[in-house]
Amino acid sequence: xxxxxxxxxxxxxxxxxxxxxxxxxxxxxxxxxxxxxxxxxxxxxxxxxxxxxxxxxxxxxxxxxxxxxxxxxxxxxxxxxxxxxxxxxxxxxxxxxxxxxxxxxxxxxxxxxxxxxxxxxxxxxxxxxxxxxxxxxxxxxxxxxxxxxxxxxxxxxxxxxxxxxxxxxxxxxxxx
Amino acid sequence: xxxxxxxxxxxxxxxxxxxxxxxxxxxxxxxxxxxxxxxxxxxxxxxxxxxxxxxxxxxxxxxxxxxxxxxxxxxxxxxxxxxxxxxxxxxxxxxxxxxxxxxxxxxxxxxxxxxxxxxxxxxxxxxxxxxxxxxxxxxxxxxxxxxxxxxxxxxxxxxxxxxxxxxxxxxxxxxxxxxxxxxxxxxxxxxxxxxxxxxxxxxxxxx
Numbered sequence: 001x002x003x004x005x006x007x008x009x010x011x012x013x014x015x016x017x018x019x020x021x022x023x024x025x026x027x028x029x030x031x032x033x034x035x036x037x038x039x040x041x042x043x044x045x046x047x048x049x050x051x052x053x054x055x056x057x058x059x060x061x062x063x064x065x066x067x068x069x070x071x072x073x074x075x076x077x078x079x080x081x082x083x084x085x086x087x088x089x090x091x092x093x094x095x096x097x098x099x100x101x102x103x104x105x106x107x108x109x110x111x112x113x114x115x116x117x118x119x120x121x122x123x124x125x126x127x128x129x130x131x132x133x134x135x136x137x138x139x140x141x142x143x144x145x146x147x148x149x150x151x152x153x154x155x156x157x158x159x160x161x162x163x164x165x166x167x168x169x170x171x172x173x174x175x176x
Numbered sequence: 177x178x179x180x181x182x183x184x185x186x187x188x189x190x191x192x193x194x195x196x197x198x199x200x201x202x203x204x205x206x207x208x209x210x211x212x213x214x215x216x217x218x219x220x221x222x223x224x225x226x227x228x229x230x231x232x233x234x235x236x237x238x239x240x241x242x243x244x245x246x247x248x249x250x251x252x253x254x255x256x257x258x259x260x261x262x263x264x265x266x267x268x269x270x271x272x273x274x275x276x277x278x279x280x281x282x283x284x285x286x287x288x289x290x291x292x293x294x295x296x297x298x299x300x301x302x303x304x305x306x307x308x309x310x311x312x313x314x315x316x317x318x319x320x321x322x323x324x325x326x327x328x329x330x331x332x333x334x335x336x337x338x339x340x341x342x343x344x345x346x347x348x349x350x351x352x353x354x355x356x357x358x359x360x361x362x363x364x365x366x367x368x369x370x371x372x373x374x375x376x377x378x379x380x381x382x383x
Contacts, residue, residue, distance in 0.1 A: 046217075046284065046377060046378065046379040046380070047216060047217045047218060047252070047377070047378050047379075048252075048375050048376070048377045048378075049218065049252050049253075049273070049375060049376050049377075049378065050252065050253045050254070050373060050374075050375055051254055051256065051271060051373070051374040051375070051376070052253065052254065052255045052256065052371065052372075052373050052374075053255075053256040053257075053258070053355070053371060053372045053373075053374065054255065054256070054257055054258070054369065054370075054371040054372075055258045055259075055261055055297065055301070055355070055369060055370055055371070056258075056259050056260070056261065056368070056369035057260070057261055057262065057297070057368045057369065058233070058259075058260040058261065058262045059260075116233070116260045117233060117260060117262045118233070145233070173262050173263055175263060175264055175359060
């Protein structure tokens with residue numbers, strides 16, 4: 001009787017041991033597989049999205065269509081002509097005989113805004129700043145795209161002969 | 177079985193195992209690519225992506241990748257275009273997205289990359305906007321908003337607003353994004369341009 005019970009107990013203990021081991025092993029494998037799958041699905045079920053923004057500035061472009069002689073100090077003789085390249089002013093030639101020194105005159109620059117944004121003339125420069133005075137007399141507050149406008153420029157120069165110079169009108173974006 | 181036959185058997189078995197392994201790897205890769213290429217979680221609603229407002233003279237639009245017949249082929253890409261901008265100009269866009277998957281989603285993060293020919297424009301651009309989530313056509317929550325931020329702060333601001341927020345199935349997100357340029361014509365030069373790429377990454381929502 002005792003021997004029988006002993007064998008029965010041994011049998012049950014042995015079964016439990018193998019079963020327990022199996023359960024732990026199975027659970028571990030399932031857990032590993034589950035976590036791997038979780039990682040895989042997390043990686044797979046994500047999506048990026050592209051919002052691409054591009055920006056470019058407007059263009060400032062001005063051409064001088066004509067230059068007109070408006071007024072000046074007294075003179076003995078004066079000739080004024082404009083050389084054109086196509087319909088854009090290339091050069092202005094002026095010959096003055098005068099006793100007035102310095103000699104002051106007002107020229108009108110007819111300009112066209114061929115850029116893409118409204119502009120304003122905010123100054124004038126010259127390539128010979130020491131020996132020639134140039135200044136903006138009158139300019140519109142804003143020159144719209146495609147608009148033709150007049151810019152009055154005052155030029156003042158003492159006695160000279162065969163004097164050549166260039167002027168540069170400065171344009172910036174019109175604001176406000 | 178002699179030694180020669182054993183060697184032959186081992187080589188054959190090894191070859192078969194290698195062939196089997198490479199087949200499995202290729203199949204697995206193909207399967208993954210198919211999933212990631214053809215299955216979308218969220219996509220644009222093109223008819224609701226538009227320019228809401230822009231300054232006078234500015235040319236702005238939203239564009240998509242289309243085929244030769246004009247059909248949109250990729251609803252995960254949108255181009256926000258702004259041309260002829262100037263100091264003080266602004267453009268406001270609406271970007272609408274819908275959760276088309278069968279999962280609840282959330283935003284993991286946003287990234288931004290800037291490709292600028294000039295640093296001056298990048299310094300001058302500012303963003304304001306808001307993010308709304310529509311539960312139905314008329315019912316929505318404002319998740320958050322931001323104002324007057326620099327471009328390098330945009331991704332972090334959007335991430336902060338949207339992270340951890342559940343986007344349920346069929347819910348719609350509308351991002352209103354205003355980009356404007358500071359009114360300082362001194363630093364504005366002509367013929368400048370720059371672009372940026374803002375990438376939100378959507379993932380399955382985990383509570």
